[in-house]
Amino acid sequence: MLLKGPVKPEVLSIQWSGRRSTRRLQRNNSLSPNNPLLSLVNSGLYEEDNQWLTQVNRLQKLIDRLEKKELRLEPVEEEILEGTTKSHVLVVQRQLSVLEDELEEFRLALRQYMECACAQTGCLHVAVQRFANESRFILYEFWEHNNVWKNHLQTNYSKTFQRGNVDFLETPEIMTTMLLPASWWVLNNN
Numbered sequence: 001m002l003l004k005g006p007v008k009p010e011v012l013s014i015q016w017s018g019r020r021s022t023r024r025l026q027r028n029n030s031l032s033p034n035n036p037l038l039s040l041v042n043s044g045l046y047e048e049d050n051q052w053l054t055q056v057n058r059l060q061k062l063i064d065r066l067e068k069k070e071l072r073l074e075p076v077e078e079e080i081l082e083g084t085t086k087s088h089v090l091v092v093q094r095q096l097s098v099l100e101d102e103l104e105e106f107r108l109a110l111r112q113y114m115e116c117a118c119a120q121t122g123c124l125h126v127a128v129q130r131f132a133n134e135s136r137f138i139l140y141e142f143w144e145h146n147n148v149w150k151n152h153l154q155t156n157y158s159k160t161f162q163r164g165n166v167d168f169l170e171t172p173e174i175m176t177t178m179l180l181p182a183s184w185w186v187l188n189n190n
Contacts, residue, residue, distance in 0.1 A: 122148030
């Protein structure tokens with residue numbers, strides 16, 4: 001096929017597979033209706049790719065929504081639980097404001113605590129964040145259920161960390177807990 005006149009770079013990318021070039025041509029608003037490439041696309045040569053075009057169009061709409069950063073939550077689904085302890089994961093958040101002079105010793109104690117907690121049966125994950133330019137830490141602990149966490153609090157390493165925090169912290173520790181459906185953990189972490 002011979003093209004007359006100047007051709008835009010987007011049109012030169014026609015070497016792609018049929019589906020991609022068709023989508024590119026459809027999205028290119030600068031192509032006129034009498035353009036030979038557009039008439040080739042509309043002539044029916046790519047009809048077998050119609051199902052693919054539909055899928056590509058759907059994906060493009062999803063990408064457009066993501067680019068706009070629209071947040072849409074799924075509708076709430078009711079989940080019926082058996083009432084067992086394994087139906088939930090316990091999330092523990094601990095906020096710790098450390099004295100500047102005690103920062104290095106606190107970090108050592110925190111590292112030991114995290115290593116021991118992670119080795120504990122029933123501990124799913126432990127993570128820590130530190131605020132920039134501050135000596136404030138947030139510790140997140142994920143436990144299989146409430147009973148496992150209560151047993152963890154009675155261990156020697158946990159008690160040692162709690163006693164050390166009396167000397168390391170500016171203010172008392174703030175601890176919050178929350179139960180999440182265990183199915184969320186399984187779905188998102190496999």
